[in-house]
Amino acid sequence: MGLKGKGKTIAEKILSRRSGQDAYANEIVVANLDYIMGQDGTSPLAIEAFREMQGRRVRDAGKVAMVIDHSAPSPLEGISALHKLMREFAREQGIKLYDIGEGVCHQLMPERGHVAPGDLVIGADSHTCTYGAINVFSTGVGSTDLAAGMLSGKLWFKVPETVKFVANGRLPAGIYAKDLILFLIGQVTADGATYLAAEYAGEAVDALSVEGRFTMANMAIEMGAKAGLMAADKKTEEWVKAHSQKTFEPVAPDSDAVYAKVLEYDVSRLEPQVARPHTVDNVAPVREVAGTPIQQAVLGTCTNGRLEDLRLAAGIVRGRHVHPEVRFIVAPASRQIYLDAMREGVIQTLVEAGAAVVTPGCGPCVGTHNGVPSDGENVISTANRNFKGRMGNNKAFIYLASPATVAAAALAGKIVDPRDYLS
Amino acid sequence: MELRGKAHKFAMDNINTDYIIAGKRKFKTLDMKELARYLMEDLDPDFYSKITPGDFLVGGKNFGCGSSREQAPLVILNAGISAVIAGSFARIFYRNAINTGLPVLECDTDLIGPGDELAANLEEGVLENRTTGVRIPVKPLPRVMIQILQEGGLAAHFRKYGTFRLDA
Incomplete structure (x- = not known):
């Protein structure tokens, strides 16, 4: 449990900054969103929900993207109709549309510079937690939350408690970020971090490339976590500057931050998983x-x-x-x-x-x-x-x-x- | 709101949204009535035909884990299920259920057997197993979620206020 006046986790800091409240774990906040993303399995329903909310214009067209990546190019006429709906909505609203062949939404959001350290991002896809690798509090939501975000530029959040994973030692040759995250998920199981944010730290994480860190953050949801966060270092800042024009302010956890759990592992003898x-x-x-x-x-x-x-x-x-x-x-x-x-x-x-x-x-x-x-x-x-x-x-x-x-x-x-x- | 119906129990943890409605189905259409026929098909191909409107879907821990697809709660609603009862819920499914107006009850599901007759009162947070006569304690929903559910879901909340107006 977070205590007022105590240090904060990355999740508490980003949600405080974006809600304008001095927020700690388990509090409810309504926070401003820096970016909003949907894909072709979730955007059509979000467009329906947007209409149902009697939405006319998205709040900030420059902060919304839709990506056609899950069934692209379309293999069926039913899917083609849903893709068409997305293209028409994107044109009408002036939002960014990434059509077939551009890539997976979770690669495009950081690669095309839409998200940067310290940001608060939602995506209607469970693997939106991927951008935690570059110090973004990003989390997966459903289509109705996406519609509410597009319409108001905000979303409500319960500030999560955080479980911190510390991977000590260096990964041996032939062992990669994927082996490390599979190992951690095996340790804590599929609901080991439900309702929690994960923070990853330790020598093995520091040694990973930003690409490897994306792999780890991506799978935070597979243990139920709301986000898979890492502090920003020199590698992060160089990577982000090479991909984004955004100005950004990274967020580091306080040394006296309060964690639900801190789990430490020696990964120096990890095998392929x-x-x-x-x-x-x-x-x-x-x-x-x-x-x-x-x-x-x-x-x-x-x-x-x-x-x-x-x-x-x-x-x-x-x-x-x-x-x-x-x-x-x-x-x-x-x-x-x-x-x-x-x-x-x-x-x-x-x-x-x-x-x-x-x-x-x-x-x-x-x-x-x-x-x-x-x-x-x-x-x-x-x-x-x-x-x-x-x-x-x-x-x-x-x-x-x-x-x-x-x-x-x-x-x-x-x-x-x-x-x-x-x- | 009092709900009454029979329990359809899947005695397993981690029932993911791919099991609730498979990706290969949900990408094709926005017709949730059509998709409802495929509810839980990878676990029980005949499941849809066993449902009487008002029945409860009962699962173990971490119900609704995996993908963020909102088709999962919508398909459950459109199949005639009145509420989902589980040991715990994955958080995206939990939000999506409330946003779309599907009641979710978190409790000890060992107290429910297949086919048991159940009665739930959502306002009072009461779940009764009428077959065994046991009153089952239910974990209360956060206040914001009760508000959204009572207003008929998040779309209805936005129709009313045009933005978030939550009693947080």
Whole structure:
């Protein structure tokens, strides 16, 4: 419980600043939003809710974006109609629309400079917590909250208590941000941080690239957290300045901030991790499932579709070929990443090894298109969810892992320790 | 508001919004009546046909985890379910349910068996298992959420005030 006069967490500080109240955990505030985002699975309902609220104009068109990424390009006429609705609303309101092929919403918001440290952001997508990696309090909401945000520029929040994760030690070679976050989720389980914000700190987190930090913040929701926050450092500030024109004021937690829990882990001997079907917290070291045959491997999504991830996978498959019984699907997280990966030869390497590259966007993650598995098949994916039916078939089995583990499995046709494939 | 109906119990934790309504269904249409036929299909393909209007959907802890899709509470409402009862709720689903006018009750669901007859009074925060005669304590909703629910959801609140006017 937060106490008046005591130090504050990152969540308490950002919500205080944006609400104009001296806010502590468990208080209710109405706060000003810095940015508002919706995607094609949630925006159509938000547009309906906006009309139902008798909304005419969005409060600040410069602070709203809609992204067509989940089923893009449209595979069905029903979806085409919903995409059209979004395009028409965006034109009418003068808001930003990212159409097919631009990329995944959670890559675009930071990459195109819409969000910056200290901001308060909502998105109608549960993985909106991703921007916590650059010190943004960003959280997923539903369509009606999105509509209320577009109309008023505000939203009400219950200030969350915070659980702090401290990852001590340096990650060993061949172990990545994805392994670390899967390990933490396995430790605290799928509802280990429900109603709480997560803060990530410690030597291993500090050592991660900003891209790796996005991977960790992205999966905060998989333990139920409202946000997955990190303090800003030099790397953060350089990354944000390279992508955004916004002026910003980072927020650091006070040394006497009050936490619901502080959980410390020594991660210096962490092994490659995998989440087994059908829950994200069903985590085990790769060696416990090594040998499991794989029919489809997926590299991409808002969790692991960034340049660093594509480079890592390309380094593993270079000069080799994907197993004849594996479909290897690659979805770069944005057009920019796709272009950068092309210029570097990363895309060429992946395609030469047998990958099928699909449109920048969510790829097959949500089961709408781009690679629905068949009955009884095993998929290994860099995504963030492995729920039964998630990829469009409730008789398929989904394993979640790092880009290295996915690339190695694509070559071997089974789950293997990726460290044996790193040169 | 008194609600009466039969319990449809899914005795498992972490019932996610993909189970409530699959992504492959919800991306296609805004017709919630059409989507209602697919409620919980990956856990029980015949579930929709078993519902009598007014019935309760009962789950374990962390109900509604995963995706932020508001289709989840809307599909539950459109299938004729009067309220969801669970050991705990994932926070986005919890907000979405209140915003769309779906009552949610947090309590010990071990006190409810499949097919039990239940009666709930939301204002008084009372849940009674009429089959066993047990009164089940319910965790009270935050005041702002009671206000939004009583006003008929967040869209109705905005129609009335044009912005947030919450008794926080």
